[in-house]
Amino acid sequence: MDDVTYVKDEDGKAVAVIVPIxxxxxxxxxxxxxxxxxxxxxxxxxxxxxxxxxxxxDLAGENRIKVYREMRGLTRAALAAKVGSTTAHISQLETSVREGGKATLRKIAKALDLPLSVLVD
Known part of the structure; x- marks a missing residue:
């Protein structure tokens, strides 16, 4: 700020500034x-x-169900229990052996406290 003027005290210390409007x-x-x-x-x-x-x-392409399940501190068994599924089914979804239907993904999103859009591209 070249257009400011410093007001200094007797010791040379700046105590105020005058600035153009x-x-x-x-x-x-x-x-x-x-x-x-x-x-x-x-x-x-x-x-x-x-x-x-x-x-x-997530950005590296890792399975989102797995990423967010682990972020929430849930085991596969705990997530399966919350959505009324089996551990094997959750495992298949996480390893892309199976694709989840919209109803299943909706339940998983709710269990993970996520918007469905996070799990569905």
């Missing part, structure tokens, strides 16, 4: 924009915040 208005606008962004960020639903390690596994 144009620059002052720019700073106020930026401050307002930042406040709006902070307000929006506070409203964001963080229930689907995903730790980086799990997000990287």
């Amino acid at each position: 144009r620059k002052w208005r720019e700073l106020l606008d930026e401050q307002h924009e930042d406040a709006v962004l902070v307000k929006r960020a506070k409203k964001v639903d963080r229930s689907l915040s995903i730790p980086l390690a799990y997000a990287q596994r």
Whole structure:
């Protein structure tokens, strides 16, 4: 900021700044924009915040049911019990031996506290 003037005390320490009104208005606008962004960020639903390690596994193409089951700390047996299925069925879905139908995926998404869209491309 070349267009500011520093007001210094007798020891040479800056104690105030004189800023042109144009620059002052720019700073106020930026401050307002930042406040709006902070307000929006506070409203964001963080229930689907995903730790980086799990997000990287998802992006690398690892099976999403497995990734999010492990993120939620569930075993295959625990997930199977929650969705009324078997451990073998969950295993087949996670290893892509079988594809889940929409009803099954809906139950799994609910059990993992995820939107269905996370499991269905």
